[in-house]
Amino acid sequence: MIYFNAFLFAGVVCLIGQIILDNTKLTPGHITSLFVVLGSLLDAFDIYDKFVLWCGGGALVPITSFGHLLIHGTMDTVSNFGVMGLFTGMFDLTSAGIVSAIVFSFVFGLIFKARD
């Protein structure tokens, strides 16, 4: 059942993105930024956690989970260290995605050439 939910949630998020892309002049950059802001907004009110509980990996794959993880790491450190946690804990959970993207891009960039 969780697989069906994952399919539905990730599919609907991508469908909304595609509808915005087709019907407005926004570029993919605008849309991904919009979805990150939306994810952090939803998680600031504990809504996104319910999606994660309900559809597991399906909610973690779209870029909305990036905003969700940013808020999550921040709030974890804020509850321990007060308002300084806003500065120290932001990348606690997202670092996996960012660091892996930077390292793989660098290593593959050294090995491969642009194809055109």
Add this chain to the structure above:
Amino acid sequence: MDKNKYKALVDKHCPKENRLYNGLIAFIVGGLVGVLGQFLVDIYSYLFSIPTKEASTIMIITLVFLGCFLTCLGFFDKMVSFARCGLIIPITGFAHSMMSATLEYKKEGIVTGMGANMFKLAGTVIMCGVVSAYFFGLLRYLIMGG
């Protein structure tokens, strides 16, 4: 020819995009990526007997790896132009944008080419995410106390 007539003529000859078809493809491909994510989480937590939270971190790393690697081999550009938002919205799109920017500017050297341009497309995601998370976090701290 006046402007309106010209515009009507251009609109008539522009290739029409089938929005329903595009949406359906994006829905199916995005959904399949979501299923793949959940499948990887299940596999990793079963194989290494680790909690779901750590398995989902490894899942994200795997998807980023796949996005980077397929971009290098040249498949991913074709897949993105076919599925559009179905592959741009998942974390693979983030990896793809970084990898393609890196490859494109490789010839300008490591510092001024790769280093300076790596975040050309992906930087907006990080900026918007960090700024919004900062202010929403501050708001939540002030209202609910953490």
